[in-house]
Amino acid sequence: MTSLENTRIDKWLWSVRICKTRVIATDLCKRHKVSIDGQEVKPSRDVKVGQIISVRKEGIAWQYRVLKCIDKRVGAGVVKESCEDITPLEEKNKIALIKGGWVPRRAKGEGRPTKKDRREMDRVLGL
Secondary structure, X not given: OOOEOEEEHHHHHHHOXXXXXXXXXXXHHHOOXXXXXXXEOOOOOEEEOOOXXXXXXXXXXXXXXXXXXXXXXXXXXXXXXXXXXXOOHHHHHHHHHHHOOOOOOXXXXXXXXXXXXXXXXXXXXXX
């Protein structure tokens, strides 16, 4: 494991196991789902110790504090030394809804949701 002064955000997301592959991490950055201290970033942006990383993934806005810059994938035990999960409790409560099986569903044959239906689903989920 290499401890660095800074590293690329896509490598860091992959190495601390937030993303399964580096390609997924890069894609999240390109789709503006990742921000550092409130500013959306490109995959090549460097991350430094102490910065707050926000990742919008699977309907939840995850937040992490960088404790150590690493660029190699590490074991789950070492991840705790590299980042701290500071996601607000409200966001973590969304996990229970999502994993609990409550997902807005439409009856078969109703077709795609209208714009009004979509807004209603977003309001219920708090998105």
